[in-house]
Amino acid sequence: MATIKDIAQAAGVSLATVSRVINDGPKVGAKTRERVKTIMKELGYRPNANARALVTQRSASLGVVIAELHDPFFATLAHGVETVTRKQNVQILLSAGSIARETELKAIETLLEHRVEAMVVHSKTLDDDTLIAFANQIPGFVLINRYIPAIANRCVWLDNVTGGRLMAEYAIRQGHEHLALISSHYQIDDPAQRLEGIRLATSNAGLTLPDSMIEYATPDQEGGELAMQNLLATGTHFTALLAYNDAMAAGAMAVMQDHGIDVPEQVSIIGYDDVLLAKYCRPKLTTLRYPIEMMAAKAAELALKYASGTAPEEGLTFKYTPTIVKRDSVARL
Missing domain, CATH: 3.40.50.2300 (Response regulator)
Structure with a gap:
């Protein structure tokens, strides 16, 4: 592998000149700069990014x-x-x-x-x-x-508040008045903001989303499975399930299908994110596209x-x- 010394020798210039060319420094003529770059290319020289960072105080x-x-x-x-x-x-x-x-x-x-x-x-x-x-x-x-x-x-x-509102409004427009939610158990803004939007939509429609209709778990397929199992264990009635993300929706869908619950004829599901998984669920998942x-x-x-x-x-x-x-x-x- 070519070194900076090889470049300097081949170009007939000093090590300092080659260093200036590598780091786009001043005090190098256009012809010399071009000659050094040509030789670097011919010899297959690749600048050391760490060394360059030490010289320029910047990282590429x-x-x-x-x-x-x-x-x-x-x-x-x-x-x-x-x-x-x-x-x-x-x-x-x-x-x-x-x-x-x-x-x-x-x-x-x-x-x-x-x-x-x-x-x-x-x-x-x-x-x-x-x-x-x-x-x-x-x-x-x-x-x-x-x-x-x-x-x-x-x-x-x-805007996660708007996202939560949109998913609830869509379910309500399809005639669903009994909603359930499976959400992330992490104490961060996203799940709280989406719940705020959902409650805004239900309130505007004259509906409620009781705390008993909300289950929290890890925001993955396993969490979706667990949250869905807990909801089914309570025996509560709902016709639409809103999920924190597509992974939880997929896990919940699998549990419902294992229990002989038809999706979407008995329970509709809406996810969030629109990751690739959403296209390959069966049925394909209606979701909120997170760009x-x-x-x-x-x-x-x-x-x-x-x-x-x-x-x-x-x-x-x-x-x-x-x-x-x-x-x-x-x-x-």
Whole structure:
């Protein structure tokens, strides 16, 4: 593998000159710069990103903190970021926060140790003041799926209240008056905001959603199964089930089918997120589309823009709204 010394010798220039070319430094003539780059290409030289970071005090990387590595929702988020970084020849450093304060904090600090100045952070457990402090410290710090008014121009977020309202309104328009909800047991904003929207819709329709019709569990298929089993065990009557996400909806659907309950003729189901799983449930899942890939791409663009020296744009907000995707899991009464 070619070294910087090989490049300098072949080009007939000093090591300092080659270093300036690699790091886009000044005091190198156009012809010399072009000759050095040509020789680098011919010899297959690849700059050491870590060494370059030490010289420039910048990293050609974008850090991404997500909650879980195995969750398809976060895989879609990471893919949205990658569509931007690939075009800009920036590598991704990925870390999981596991919806735990200390783990989220460690994930961000580890990225800082790698001199990362552009970050897309999905944080649900760190307090506002801690995140505001990071935003003041890290030039390209951008939050995704969270809104903090003090750093609104660094937040790319979803209106979860509207999302909850839309899913309940759709069920009610199909004639469903007896609703049940399975939701995430994590003490974070998303489930509370979606429940707020659902209660708003039921109240506007003159209906109620009693606490007895809500079950909480882990926001995955196993959690959906458990929550559905608990609802069935109570013997309560409902004709439509609203799920925190598509994974919980899929788990609940499997339990109902195992109990001989026809979906959607006996119980309709609405999910949330519109991950790939929703298309392959049987019946195909009606859900709320969470434009996470689009949001992640926007967050990556902002992070790289701010890290390059452009100040966050005052007065801007990057709010997205979910939309209903009608498939086969809801029947009209």
